[in-house]
Amino acid sequence: MTTPHRRRQRRHAATLAAAACVASLGLAACTDEPTAPETPAPVVAVSGEFGGVPTLTYTPPLTFPDRRSAVVWEGDGPAITDGSTVLLDLLAEDASDGSSVMNTHDSLPETYTFDETFLGPSLYDLLKGHRAGARLLLTETSNSTPLALVVDVLAGRASGDAVPNDDPALPTVTLGTDGTPTVTVPQDTDPPASVVVRTLVRGDRDQVTDGQTVIVQYTAVAWSTGEIIDTTWSRVRAPFVTLVGDSKPVAAWNQGLIEQRVGSQVLIVAPPSAAYGGTASPWADETVVYVVDILHASTLVAPDVEKQDSDEATDEATDDSK
Incomplete structure (x- = not known):
């Protein structure tokens, strides 16, 4: 058998940094307590079936006064615990113009150990307490760039x-x-x-072909x-x-x-x-x-192949600093 890849935390240091940047560009800025926005945070609608490419619906340009997170839906798979393996499908957009920053749905989900050292505080806090099957939304502005990130959490073990x-x-x-x-x-x-x-x-997902x-x-x-x-x-x-x-x-x-x-x-x-x-x-x-x-x-597909969306789930951003 071909020797499996070593865990990609070191090899994907740049990818992890990018994911951390998606969640919180410039983590030093997160050391201060975020202040409450003076106006309600903008609504970002998330639609699409689990396992497919989510769609973010909003009217750019948006600004995000502070870091906010929302649960699009809860998962019912294995709990995410310290040291466990998680697979993450990530979709991030620059909310100033709707351009893509990251999309793993066109390739393969990223594999991580649930550990703050590897994930960084922002992604770690976003995932903490959730289960596989969850879809989570995070919005914030860093380095003057408003970012919207959708994270689909896939189980790192059999679930069924x-x-x-x-x-x-x-x-x-x-x-x-x-x-x-x-x-x-x-x-x-x-x-x-x-x-x-x-x-x-x-399991209860699609059959392997x-x-x-x-x-x-x-x-x-x-x-x-x-x-x-x-x-x-x-x-x-x-x-x-x-x-x-x-x-x-x-x-x-x-x-x-x-x-x-x-x-x-x-x-x-x-x-x-x-x-x-x-x-x-x-x-x-x-x-x-x-x-x-x-x-x-x-089956890996070209990025321009359309995915079918499902019922829309819209969440007001919820301050996760409390």
């Missing part, structure tokens, strides 16, 4: 309905409080001769010893990004992930021929057990 696995011939999976899986291989049991796939958590780019968390365990071969469940690792339908990273993943729903957790037992067989890997002769959390799947 648990599906019992009552087959004693298959490994069992238990989850830590942060979603980290522990895999127990049944003793004195021969591994299956062909690929076995079991859904452990059934052939050719899509997916973002996953995974753990790989050797059947013969129960040893962890590889895992992304670490502060120093990022979720893994790969293309399905092209035998990447291993053939069994095509069978195990395609047609699963985003948000699902899947158990995949792969014999050597569908795992690392025929490679120089030290695990070439090993049956490998994978537990894969599907966090995101998308």
Whole structure:
């Protein structure tokens, strides 16, 4: 398997700085308590379905007297806790003229550890106390630029309905409080001769299709010893990004992930021929057990492809300095 990307906090220092700038350009200015605006803050309407590109509706030029935040809608997924992994889709506009400052919806969501050191105070405060599935709006003016930021929070772990696995011939999976899986291989049991796939958590988002780019968390365990071969469940690792339908990273993943729903957790037992067989890997002769959390799947599209909007959600800006 291709070595997953290291967590992108260092490599994306510039991106994080940009995201922090979107939320609060010049964080030194945030050390003073914001003053209440003399006139009501302008209304920014946010529309569009979760998972699609949001639309900001307002009449530029706007000015934002201080930093404000609003909840477009609450999430009902896993809670955002310190040290947890979150995926963020970000859309930011310069409200003076409506021009785009940042849009991750045309590529892939950014992966972060929920930690003030990495996120910066502004994004950290915006996300604190929310759950995956939330859509949040932040407005402020910094360096004379009025900025409107919409943040869609995607879960960093499987989120859905648990599906019992009552087959004693298959490994069992238990989850830590942060979603980290522990895999127990049944003793004195021969591994299956062909690929076995079991859904452990059934997500409720779109199905993964052939050719899509997916973002996953995974753990790989050797059947013969129960040893962890590889895992992304670490502060120093990022979720893994790969293309399905092209035998990447291993053939069994095509069978195990395609047609699963985003948000699902899947158990995949792969014999050597569908795992690392025929490679120089030290695990070439090993049956490998994978537990894969599907966090995101998308077919990347050109920026000018229109997205369908849903019911409009309009929020008066709410002062978050209280």
